Amino acid sequence: MDSEPTTNHLSAFDLDILREAFRKSVREQNIPTSRWVEHARLFIKEMSDDEPGEELIRIIIQP
Numbered sequence: 001m002d003s004e005p006t007t008n009h010l011s012a013f014d015l016d017i018l019r020e021a022f023r024k025s026v027r028e029q030n031i032p033t034s035r036w037v038e039h040a041r042l043f044i045k046e047m048s049d050d051e052p053g054e055e056l057i058r059i060i061i062q063p
Helices: 012-029 033-048 054-061
Strands: none
Touching: 012 033, 012 054, 033 054
C-alpha cells in the first residue's frame, strides 16, 4: 500500500490550511518560485513525516 500523503487523505479545509501555511513560509523565507517544488516537498515532509506525492505538491504550490 502506498503511504504517500495524497489529497485523498486530506479534506479541502486541510488542503487550504496547508497551502496557506506553505505560502506564508515562502513569503517569510523569501523563497523564489524556482525553489517552490523543493520547498513544498521539505515543508510537507516536515509537517507529516512522510514523503509527499507529486499531486499534493502540485496542489500546494498552485497559485
